[in-house]
Amino acid sequence: MVVVRLKPLEDILREVSGYGKVFIFGCQLGSARCKNGGLREAYRVAGFLESKGIKVSGVKSPGGTCILERLTSKDVLREAGRNSDVILSLACGAGTQLIAEHVSIPVLTGVSTLFIGVEREGKHFDEYCIACGECVISETGGICPIARCPKSLVNGPCGGAIAGKCEVDPSIPCIWYKIASRMEEIGEIEKLRKTMPPKDHRSCIYPRELNLEGRS
Amino acid sequence: MTLCEKLSKGKFVITAEVAPPRGIDYHKVLSGLKPLKGKVDAFNVTDCQRSMVRMSSLVMSHLLLKEGFEPVLQLTCRDRNRIALQSDLLGAAALGIRNICLMTGDFTTLGDQPDAKPVFDLDSVQLIELASSLNRGCLMNGKEIDARTNFCIGAVFNPFAGPETLQVWKLEKKVKAGARFIQTQPIYDIKLAEEVSELISSTGAYPIIGLLPIKSLKMANFMKKLNPTSVPDSLVEGLERSSDPARYGWEYVVDLAKGIYEFGKGIHFMLVGKVKELANFIDYLRNNGRGNEKN
Ligand code: SF4
Ligand code: SF4
Numbered sequence: 001m002v003v004v005r006l007k008p009l010e011d012i013l014r015e016v017s018g019y020g021k022v023f024i025f026g027c028q029l030g031s032a033r034c035k036n037g038g039l040r041e042a043y044r045v046a047g048f049l050e051s052k053g054i055k056v057s058g059v060k061s062p063g064g065t066c067i068l069e070r071l072t073s074k075d076v077l078r079e080a081g082r083n084s085d086v087i088l089s090l091a092c093g094a095g096t097q098l099i100a101e102h103v104s105i106p107v108l109t110g111v112s113t114l115f116i117g118v119e120r121e122g123k124h125f126d127e128y129c130i131a132c133g134e135c136v137i138s139e140t141g142g143i144c145p146i147a148r149c150p151k152s153l154v155n156g157p158c159g160g161a162i163a164g165k166c167e168v169d170p171s172i173p174c175i176w177y178k179i180a181s182r183m184e185e186i187g188e189i190e191k192l193r194k195t196m197p198p199k200d201h202r203s204c205i206y207p208r209e210l211n212l213e214g215r216s
Numbered sequence: 217m218t219l220c221e222k223l224s225k226g227k228f229v230i231t232a233e234v235a236p237p238r239g240i241d242y243h244k245v246l247s248g249l250k251p252l253k254g255k256v257d258a259f260n261v262t263d264c265q266r267s268m269v270r271m272s273s274l275v276m277s278h279l280l281l282k283e284g285f286e287p288v289l290q291l292t293c294r295d296r297n298r299i300a301l302q303s304d305l306l307g308a309a310a311l312g313i314r315n316i317c318l319m320t321g322d323f324t325t326l327g328d329q330p331d332a333k334p335v336f337d338l339d340s341v342q343l344i345e346l347a348s349s350l351n352r353g354c355l356m357n358g359k360e361i362d363a364r365t366n367f368c369i370g371a372v373f374n375p376f377a378g379p380e381t382l383q384v385w386k387l388e389k390k391v392k393a394g395a396r397f398i399q400t401q402p403i404y405d406i407k408l409a410e411e412v413s414e415l416i417s418s419t420g421a422y423p424i425i426g427l428l429p430i431k432s433l434k435m436a437n438f439m440k441k442l443n444p445t446s447v448p449d450s451l452v453e454g455l456e457r458s459s460d461p462a463r464y465g466w467e468y469v470v471d472l473a474k475g476i477y478e479f480g481k482g483i484h485f486m487l488v489g490k491v492k493e494l495a496n497f498i499d500y501l502r503n504n505g506r507g508n509e510k511n
Contacts, residue, residue, distance in 0.1 A: 151339070
């Protein structure tokens with residue numbers, strides 16, 4: 001899932017001030033899951049803005065703001081565009097852009113889009129994938145050294161991997177320890193002797209696209 | 217004789233580390249090294265070590281060479297993609313720089329420009345492969361160049377890092393990729409130095425054991441923070457007891473160096489603080505050591 005972080009309410013207030021009526025969009029997929037931009041947070045932002053004298057013309061949180069079909073079918077965008085002066089979106093960067101493509105009023109974002117990650121006991125989220133376009137985890141026990149090692153090392157740990165901790169931030173584990181024990185566990189540790197070639201960075205030059213036409 | 221010729225002839229080598237200046241005045245650095253001329257076999261020129269901005273290691277290596285010192289150009293993957301790395305290596309070859317020591321490099325956020333973009337396009341193993349390919353007369357993409365480079369390629373090994381199996385395999389990958397000598401992180405235990413020398417030799421490369429004189433208890437604690445198992449308790453106790461910890465730390469490392477001289481292939485001083493003492497010590501080693509050294 002895409003993990004986002006709600007901006008400080010004061011910052012949001014500063015951004016929307018001077019626009020007039022604000023329509024707030026959340027997103028029930030990623031933003032709601034990480035409790036930083038679902039319906040609940042959208043209402044919290046609305047309450048705060050109203051307490052500061054900002055007029056809120058509506059609050060909606062579709063079940064996936066980045067899914068165009070659902071949005072248009074609900075007509076929420078048209079409604080928002082008609083009776084508001086600005087839209088504040090708590091959806092991820094992709095969802096927010098999609099909203100902007102469908103309205104003719106300004107669209108602001110109330111979140112920072114952080115990463116593709118997983119949820120840990122509803123308490124925190126860890127980055128697991130940077131969508132590098134050339135997945136290597138079949139070779140590394142299903143654990144990603146691209147996203148989970150700050151240096152994206154594929155040929156084994158760096159010399160700063162001390163006592164299981166990462167040199168970059170000792171509060172996070174060096175992922176190569178996890179990869180080693182996982183590969184041991186599944187009997188594939190020998191695979192890690194193989195030198196991995198340099199990455200072809202053409203696989204992650206943006207903007208990328210996925211084309212379904214002409215697929216066999 | 218170059219560093220690699222000495223290594224292949226079985227001569228015990230002594231290298232030392234030089235940091236380029238944090239500025240443009242390199243004269244002080246060069247004049248400081250004078251007492252070591254003809255004694256230290258080669259000087260590793262660090263590449264913005266600890267991610268702190270300093271003068272380019274390539275330029276500083278060239279300046280050393282011009283002054284009659286043999287440099288080991290250190291190059292990391294932190295700041296350059298494969299285009300820049302190849303370009304710098306071709307430049308180094310053109311300037312007559314023979315020795316290179318290739319490594320992944322410290323992370324950007326640990327230095328004085330934590331907001332910089334980390335590059336890490338290649339890793340150390342792939343960078344060594346790249347240099348080997350230049351030695352065969354080809355760029356990384358296989359295109360031939362007008363001449364072969366003639367680099368003596370080195371790499372690094374930290375015996376305190378883990379997981380052990382993967383660190384050893386990575387070392388093997390580096391040697392397979394073309395590393396001929398391996399310089400280690402500082403070691404403070406003679407038995408460990410011997411084991412590490414054997415390990416590196418078994419991969420087919422020349423081991424050069426890192427030595428870093430500890431100047432104070434504070435420094436010992438700092439080293440312990442980096443590598444908890446690297447500094448033995450006996451060393452810390454000695455420093456605590458000593459009325460002159462700097463002297464104690466120096467003598468500790470000198471004893472270690474004498475021990476390594478008996479079985480090893482080389483040592484690498486990671487600090488050239490005590491230039492005169494180091495020069496004297498090297499004279500002592502050369503004159504009192506193994507028979508094959510007297511030449
Ligand atoms: S290797 Fe690339 S695509 Fe696969 S999980 Fe890691 S970042 Fe994502
Ligand atoms: S310590 Fe491990 S996770 Fe951290 S940069 Fe080094 S190899 Fe990557």
